[in-house]
Amino acid sequence: MIKRLCIIGVGLIGGSLARSLRQAGGVAEVVGSSRRAENLERAVSLGVIDRFDTDPAQAVKGADMVLVAVPLGSMESVFRAMAPGLSAEAVVTDAGSAKGSVIAAARSALGGALANLVPGHPIAGTEQSGVEASFAELFQRRRVILTPIAETRRAATKRVRAMWEQTGAEVVEMDAAHHDEILAATSHLPHVLAYSLVDALARMEDRVEIFRYAAGGFRDFTRIASSEPTMWHDICLANRSAILDVLARFQEDLDKLTVAIRDGDGAFIQEVFRRAKDARDRFTKTEDGVVPAE
């Protein structure tokens, strides 16, 4: 049981964690913090948090668990601002989509609190954002990846694991660099491609017509291009090297496929499409177990 949970950044992820833990009876008090008081007032009126303080150092006072759920570009300044208020028992975790940059930010700004730092990433979400979009079931049957560092106390990791398990998530631990490679491939690259495609089409002359005749395949393919631009801008910069690696591999493959289309190399095209369909069909089947969402 968490006595006082402090959530910095009360949006879709932070709000959903608070709702879920409250519903499960896993937390006694929830304190929120973020830059805008209006947002925090809404969170109070929605019953997501009990009270708030816009000053992170004040908000974390007396908290035994702190979740930092702000865009990656704001992690370091939030860590720095809250550090003076952290008690020795406070376990600190986060919800960033890239772990290497969060760890670097913490090393620079959290100082002595590294033993209680458990970097984490709930692989859950929708293209919606904000506390209004939060709901208690968001993490059910989703995966949460924890990437403890050398300094992290085992007891701290155990407490963060127990917290996420109460939301119905499956918790796994791995190396931060491995996490960043995997997420670059399965999440960050698809977002970059979807944004880039929609932007390319939106700038074509006949774009009204183009979107008018777009279909269900297009709708699903581009849904993630409705995601919050600042959040994804931050992810692109925070996980830059892993994203560039996987982008280069993808562009090499796309070039080969383009050449095959140009040359009418039907065998090559069939081979790529067949392999992709097989892999995608297998993915659908494995989803029957844990169904991960963005």
Place this chain on the structure above:
Amino acid sequence: MIKRLCIIGVGLIGGSLARSLRQAGGVAEVVGSSRRAENLERAVSLGVIDRFDTDPAQAVKGADMVLVAVPLGSMESVFRAMAPGLSAEAVVTDAGSAKGSVIAAARSALGGALANLVPGHPIAGTEQSGVEASFAELFQRRRVILTPIAETRRAATKRVRAMWEQTGAEVVEMDAAHHDEILAATSHLPHVLAYSLVDALARMEDRVEIFRYAAGGFRDFTRIASSEPTMWHDICLANRSAILDVLARFQEDLDKLTVAIRDGDGAFIQEVFRRAKDARDRFTKTEDGVVPAE
């Protein structure tokens, strides 16, 4: 009212048209044809068609409406095979996703029947295929594009339009080249990208792990990579030039975005993501009217 509808290629599209027209009382008899008798027997037992003939020339005998719903690569041989059986009143339409190649195939193989040819494309479907996946509601609130040619009699176009309107679709007419450009952008390119991405990931060493942590964004983004490889192989070759045009534009934009990520050009990244989100959000809103599906 269609007296005898002949469907060549009784799969998702052909089967759904038959089911829909039967339900609406828009057809008296449905005759099927395709290469495999097993498939046609299943279509009879499902109540989708009344009878069948594997010989297209026999199947079209006495039909006043013929729908050719075979992969684009088979259009010409089907046209050639059925031509001797067509009556002078038979209107011929098709369901191909690229119209230029269908028109070229018809000019080469349909001979005198061009006055009754109404090339068409119902923008509907799922990643499923086969007559088992067909259902009467597939075309409801979807768009059907007709691309009549110079030789097409106005009366033939009117009859095809009336047929599709009975299924609940909205019918529009446009030039074949314009159709092919629009579909290359909104449908063919997304399929090429989805296939290429899934194939690239599937060939990475840690692909088991990669797919294990894939999320909802990935699932939606790559759903179309489960589409039928032969059909999409045919589309890539049939609409090659329009697809290569839009691929080149996309690759140019993706290169610029890649450079921006490499150089940490946050303003450029934000601008692309913001423009894409605005366009995608507008698309979601316009969908409230006619909701097109792949």
